[in-house]
Amino acid sequence: MDRQSIHNPYLPKKAVLDFVKDEIDGVKSFYWHFLEEADQQAFSNFLPGQFAQVSVFGTGEFPASLPPSPGEGKLFFSIRQVGSVTAAFHKLRPGSIFGVRGPYGNGFPMDSYTGKDLIFIAGGIGLIPLRSCIKYALEKKDKYRKIQLFYGARTPKDLMFLDELPVWEKQGLEYYLTVDKGDDKWPHAVGVVGALLKKPEVKIDVANSIAFVCGPPVMFRFVIKDLLNLGFDPNNIVSTLERYMKCGLGKCGHCCIGVAYVCVDGPVFTYEQIRKLGEDI
Amino acid sequence: MKARIIDKSDVLKIVDSLREEGFKVYATFLNRGHDSTFDLVTDDNKNDIKLHLPNPYYPPKRFLIPHIEQLLNIRKNKEDIELSENIDSTRKAIFGIRSCDLNGINHLDRFYLGGKFTDPYYASRRRNLFLVNVVCTDTEQDIDENCFCLCADTGPAAREFFDLQLMDLGDELMVVAGNSKGEEFFKFPYFKKCTQAHVNKRGEILARVRHQFKPNAVCWFSAAIRLITEGKVPENTWELIGNRCFECGGCTYVCPVCTCFTVSEHSGPNGQVVRTRIWDSCALGGFTRMAGGFNPRKAIHDRRNRRFFRKLAHYFIQRELSVACAGCGRCRRVCHGDVGMPSVVEILRKSIVTNQCNSKNG
Numbered sequence: 001m002d003r004q005s006i007h008n009p010y011l012p013k014k015a016v017l018d019f020v021k022d023e024i025d026g027v028k029s030f031y032w033h034f035l036e037e038a039d040q041q042a043f044s045n046f047l048p049g050q051f052a053q054v055s056v057f058g059t060g061e062f063p064a065s066l067p068p069s070p071g072e073g074k075l076f077f078s079i080r081q082v083g084s085v086t087a088a089f090h091k092l093r094p095g096s097i098f099g100v101r102g103p104y105g106n107g108f109p110m111d112s113y114t115g116k117d118l119i120f121i122a123g124g125i126g127l128i129p130l131r132s133c134i135k136y137a138l139e140k141k142d143k144y145r146k147i148q149l150f151y152g153a154r155t156p157k158d159l160m161f162l163d164e165l166p167v168w169e170k171q172g173l174e175y176y177l178t179v180d181k182g183d184d185k186w187p188h189a190v191g192v193v194g195a196l197l198k199k200p201e202v203k204i205d206v207a208n209s210i211a212f213v214c215g216p217p218v219m220f221r222f223v224i225k226d227l228l229n230l231g232f233d234p235n236n237i238v239s240t241l242e243r244y245m246k247c248g249l250g251k252c253g254h255c256c257i258g259v260a261y262v263c264v265d266g267p268v269f270t271y272e273q274i275r276k277l278g279e280d281i
Numbered sequence: 282m283k284a285r286i287i288d289k290s291d292v293l294k295i296v297d298s299l300r301e302e303g304f305k306v307y308a309t310f311l312n313r314g315h316d317s318t319f320d321l322v323t324d325d326n327k328n329d330i331k332l333h334l335p336n337p338y339y340p341p342k343r344f345l346i347p348h349i350e351q352l353l354n355i356r357k358n359k360e361d362i363e364l365s366e367n368i369d370s371t372r373k374a375i376f377g378i379r380s381c382d383l384n385g386i387n388h389l390d391r392f393y394l395g396g397k398f399t400d401p402y403y404a405s406r407r408r409n410l411f412l413v414n415v416v417c418t419d420t421e422q423d424i425d426e427n428c429f430c431l432c433a434d435t436g437p438a439a440r441e442f443f444d445l446q447l448m449d450l451g452d453e454l455m456v457v458a459g460n461s462k463g464e465e466f467f468k469f470p471y472f473k474k475c476t477q478a479h480v481n482k483r484g485e486i487l488a489r490v491r492h493q494f495k496p497n498a499v500c501w502f503s504a505a506i507r508l509i510t511e512g513k514v515p516e517n518t519w520e521l522i523g524n525r526c527f528e529c530g531g532c533t534y535v536c537p538v539c540t541c542f543t544v545s546e547h548s549g550p551n552g553q554v555v556r557t558r559i560w561d562s563c564a565l566g567g568f569t570r571m572a573g574g575f576n577p578r579k580a581i582h583d584r585r586n587r588r589f590f591r592k593l594a595h596y597f598i599q600r601e602l603s604v605a606c607a608g609c610g611r612c613r614r615v616c617h618g619d620v621g622m623p624s625v626v627e628i629l630r631k632s633i634v635t636n637q638c639n640s641k642n643g
Contacts, residue, residue, distance in 0.1 A: 008366050008401045010352050057355045057362055058554045060546050062572065083572025097362050217575075244571045246544045246558075249398040253541030253561070254569060256587075257577075259596040264397050278512065278590065281577065 009249050012055045012099025013039040017092050023078055024158055027125060028090060029067075031076040035097070043100070046070055047107030048132035049240055049268045052077075053248045055099030059088040063245045063263075066103065067128050069135030078128045078160065104248040105267045108133050108238060110140075113210045117146040121223050123193055123215025124153045127160045129240050129267075130214050138171040145208070149175040152193030152219070156186050176202065193219060194226035206231045213239045213271075217281070224271060237271035241281060257281055283464050284457045285472035286479055292447065292454055293330060294471045295413065296322055299374045304411055307344065309334055309377035319344075319375065332449065333419035336379045336428075336609060340537035344373055345389060345406050346560075348534075352402070352544065353556040368402055374411035378443075379423075380436035381609035383414050385537030387442045391601040392540050411462065414443035418490050425610070426495040429623050432502045433608025437490050450482050505626040506604075508633060510595035518632040522589075522625055523582025525618035530562030532612035532621060533588070538605045541568075563587050589625055 014035040021029040034040040046066055054077065055061045062085045064077045081090045092098060110133065118137050120130050137147050149168075153159045156179055165175055176196045178189040189196060193215070197204065211232055213223050220239065227237055243255035243262045250264035258278030260266060274281055287295070299306045306322040308330040317334045319341055320326065356363040378386075393403035417423035417430075417437040430436030438448065444463040448455045455475060458464040466472075508514050533539040543561040546554055561568060564584055570576040578584055591597060592605040606622055613621030620628075 008368075009398050010401070011364060011366055012353075014362060014364075057357065058546060058548060061544065086572060099362075099364075242571070243577070244569050246542070249400075250396050251393065251398070251400055251540065252543065252558075253563065253591075254543070256591065258590070259594060278594065278596075279578075279583075279587075 009101065010247070012053070012061075012101045013043075014097055015100045017094055017096045017098065019094050020092075023160055027078060027080045027160065029076050029078045030089070030092070031074060032098075032100075033075060034100070043075070043103060044070065046103035048110060048136045049108040049129060050103040050105045051129075051248075051267060052100050052102030052104065053245075054089065055101070056085055056088040056092070057097075057099060060085040061099075061101075061246070062086055062089075063104075063242070063248060065129035065132075065240070065267075067131040069132050069139060071139045072135055078125070078131075080125055101248060104263055106265065108212070108240075108268050110136055114143050115208075116144060117148070117205055117209040118144050119204065119209050119211045120147075120149045120151075121193060121197075121211060121213045121215075121227075122149070122151045123219035123223075124158060125160060126215035126219075127151060130212055131161060133212060134168065134173065138168060138173060141172050146205075147173050148202075148204075149173055150178075150193055150196040151175065152178040152180070152196070152215075154180045156183060192222060194223050197226055197230065204230065209236065211237045213237060220281075227271075234272035234275060235270050238268060239271065239274065240267045241269060241274075242267065282457050282459065283467065284455055284475040284480070285467050286450075286453050286475045287447075287456055287472055289449075289452055289454060291471045292332065293327060294469070295445070295447075295456075295466070296327060296330065296376055298466065298469055299376065299411065299413075302372075304372045304374040306374045306376055307341075308375075309337065309415075319377075322376070330376070332377065332415055332447070333422040335422065335425060336382070336417075336611075338535055338611060338615065340385065340535060340609070340611065341375050341378055341382050342385060342389060342537050344375060344410060345386065345403055346393070346540075346542070348560045349557055350402065351555055352558050355546075355554040355556065357552040357554070366401075368405045370405050370409055372409045372411070373406070374413065376413045377415045378412055379417060379609070380414060380439035381428075381430045381433070381607040382537045383412060383439045383442045384433075384435035384603070385607040385609070386412070388538045388601060388603045388605055388607070389540065391603055395601065412442070412444050414439055414446040414459075416446065416448040416487075418449045418486055420490060420493040424490075424494060427610030427613045427621075427623070428494065428608070429502075429610055430608035431491060431494055432623075433604065433606055435608045438487055448483055448486070450479060450486065453479070455479055455483050501626055501630045502604075502606075505589075505629050506593045506595060506598070508629050509590055509593045513633065514629055515632055515636060518628065519582045519586045521632075522620050522628060523580065523585040525620045526564060526581055526585050527617050528564050528566060528581060528584075529617070530564045531615040531617075533562035533564060534560060535611040535615050537607050537609055537611070538592075563591070585620065589622075592622070 015032045018031045051065045054064050067078050182190045245255045246252035248263045250261045255262035307319045308322050310320050311331045311334045315335050317337045351367045354365045393400040443459040446457040541561045542558045544558045546556050569578040
């Protein structure tokens with residue numbers, strides 16, 4: 001009787017894979033749409049920084065960030081093949097049906113950053129979750145002041161969305177690139193991403209900026225130190241965390257860090273919050 | 282709350298009535314020795330139901346969140362995929378649930394039904410569950426040296442959360458209805474009027490039982506909550522506790538309050554796939570290991586720390602409005618390293634005392 005009346009958040013919605021784009025070694029972007037128009041509508045007002053649970057039927061489910069901005073009008077995931085389910089996802093062909101639940105998590109409070117400079121600092125595939133915010137900010141350029149991206153990776157071949165950077169530059173993005181190990185043709189900097197912040201041509205208005213940081217744990221630690229040295233308020237540094245996750249609903253317990261469930265309280269936290277979680281990240 | 286009296290020889294008539302009302306009734310039975318269990322009541326075994334016995338190891342939370350349950354049935358056709366959910370709406374009753382476990386179910390309610398999302402599998406089972414609580418009054422049978430409900434403020438007599446509560450007054454039992462579902466049961470003719478004398482006797486028995494708890498029943502719970510919340514537990518104390526943990530996960534599996542689960546998919550016949558959820562444990566090494574191998578909570582004492590932090594940090598108590606420990610003592614009974622909840626609370630208390638003495642001397 002009342003069975004139908006409860007919404008079952010564990011039930012994935014069916015989605016169809018449209019096409020696959022190779023990004024960097026091991027990472028592909030999967031463009032898709034929901035099978036049902038109603039699901040597409042319900043999903044379309046997600047926030048930058050939210051994530052989805054992706055099902056490969058027969059293998060399992062994994063959490064994935066949403067790289068498109070809500071205004072972009074297209075849906076895709078950029079996925080690195082790391083475990084068994086992402087490996088199965090990489091094997092999907094256009095036309096394949098998979099499952100999506102979401103959007104989940106809090107997302108970045110982009111409205112509260114109105115009138116600020118936005119500084120994006122990314123390492124490796126850490127640019128994937130930040131892409132949504134960058135696109136969102138560029139679409140609403142007049143709401144924000146300067147938009148800067150500082151992006152580093154191991155080699156030039158490990159940089160994501162390289163083809164899009166010139167387009168974003170035309171839309172008002174200022175960007176700086178660095179790699180740990182360049183080659184003969186590499187025109188940009190070599191070194192850690194934190195060093196980009198100290199370049200003489202880089203002007204940062206510390207008091208009126210929000211710093212978005214996303215990357216591997218080592219990079220995160222050093223960049224945070226650099227930002228704090230520059231005088232950043234820990235409340236103005238935001239990041240998005242990732243954890244092993246099974247439900248996305250705050251029930252399975254795997255993603256808990258200290259007092260926070262990454263899936264419902266996060267994945268976006270300020271550094272001030274991260275410091276006070278009660279457990280190392 | 283309304284109350285009635287029932288003769289001891291009539292008490293199993295409640296079980297009969299529940300079965301006639303269409304409930305699958307699970308009651309407490311004694312196996313050999315001190316082993317006890319919740320089992321399905323049938324015509325054959327119903328006379329073996331025991332009111333007073335050690336609380337079963339295997340907690341009654343399994344009637345709400347089974348250790349393995351099917352979330353989804355996935356059927357792959359040539360072109361399409363068919364998904365169906367399997368929501369259990371069997372009417373079940375637990376006869377003889379202890380006050381600690383009852384408080385455990387209250388906590389599970391707050392966790393699974395509250396928060397941003399409601400768990401529909403849990404909600405359906407909970408809606409169809411009838412709870413008959415038995416107050417632990419037999420200090421030889423019901424209560425052992427591991428029980429610390431007094432300290433967790435959950436027993437020996439639950440104040441709420443039951444549909445019916447039975448309390449042994451000797452030749453008779455006092456039956457209290459916790460809600461309208463329970464009161465409806467008073468229509469049956471075997472219930473008699475409850476007098477002030479009965480109420481007084483109940484009070485006397487409870488006062489006596491409270492004083493007969495074993496010394497371990499007092500474990501400075503509130504002090505432990507304060508120490509953990511304020512982050513005042515020294516790192517070497519967590520290491521000491523961690524070193525005694527065998528990583529078996531037993532404490533979480535017998536816990537009437539632990540909620541964590543994992544989800545996995547299994548292939549069946551005819552291209553069918555079943556997505557199941559299975560109890561999981563934060564004590565196990567792979568609990569937080571991500572795809573690719575990175576494990577943010579690698580050290581064993583981090584994981585031990587985790588379980589007690591989750592249960593005792595004020596933030597979580599506020600979040601669920603109840604402590605994630607029912608005081609049943611199962612974790613201490615099951616733990617080979619003696620780092621169940623009462624022992625850990627004691628270790629924390631001692632570590633602070635020792636540290637304070639050291640700092641005064643130094």
